[in-house]
Amino acid sequence: MTSIGANRRHWNSISRDYQAEHDPQIGAAPRLWGMFSIPDTQLDALGDVAGKRLLELGCGAGQWSGSLAAEGTRVVGLDLSEVQLAAAAERMSNRARFPLVQGAAEHLPFAPASFDVVFCDHGGLSWAPPRLAIPEVARVLRPAGRVVFTVTSPWNEVCYDDSTDRVTAQLRRDYFGLAAASEDADGATSYQLGYGDWIRVLRGAGLVVEDLIEPRPDSGAHSGYLETDPPDWARRWPAEMLWIACKPWPSARTVP
């Protein structure tokens, strides 16, 4: 069963409200990561990408790609939802421009080895099955290319209280078996893996894990996405994971 159609309808239907609520936070400054908008300068995750060709996988309204385009970086924004892409097109009308492509992380419409960096911030790697999307990422990366992405952490999922819609200090569901989560009654689905499964999926696609950053917000930092109990929950436990993996050069063949 594919969730592509349901996720496209879901994001088409929520895009307008989502951007009205979240654009002021995620578009407030260049290169902000995650639910607490931590600057890349603090996390050093994407870093220097001058001269590289980048793909944002699930770019939404393009807040991230727009800030990279403004730096002069060659970036392509891909998203499943035409309404999200329309929001990106509208947003760039008085800003730096970059190409937008409609497509699914499960079947990327690009030739092998097209990009030096594939990245997303709670984008296509949260909304497509990682076992399908990560091999696609590996395919479109050039040797020595990197994938850099945030997803929610297993801590967040396991401690989430559905009745109050907040993350708590209690373990409320099993860690083993984290997989697909229903996002609406029409079949929209997001995906979550445990630590070991993420490593196996990345390594299985031939990628080498370079880092797992666990972004820690400053004391008193506000998230427009996450209610927590206690309020400083995300200072005590990691709410997100920021993975960095690299595509190695093919091994050199020894000539007898």
Ligand SMILES: C[S@@+](CC[C@H](N)C(=O)[O-])C[C@H]1O[C@@H](n2cnc3c(N)ncnc32)[C@H](O)[C@@H]1O
């Ligand atoms: C939470 S937004 C991430 C965008 C931006 N970083 C933000 O925080 O708003 C998730 C995006 O993933 C897109 N998306 C959902 N399923 C996808 C898929 N299978 N392939 C590519 N993008 C997808 C949605 O349309 C949406 O724009």
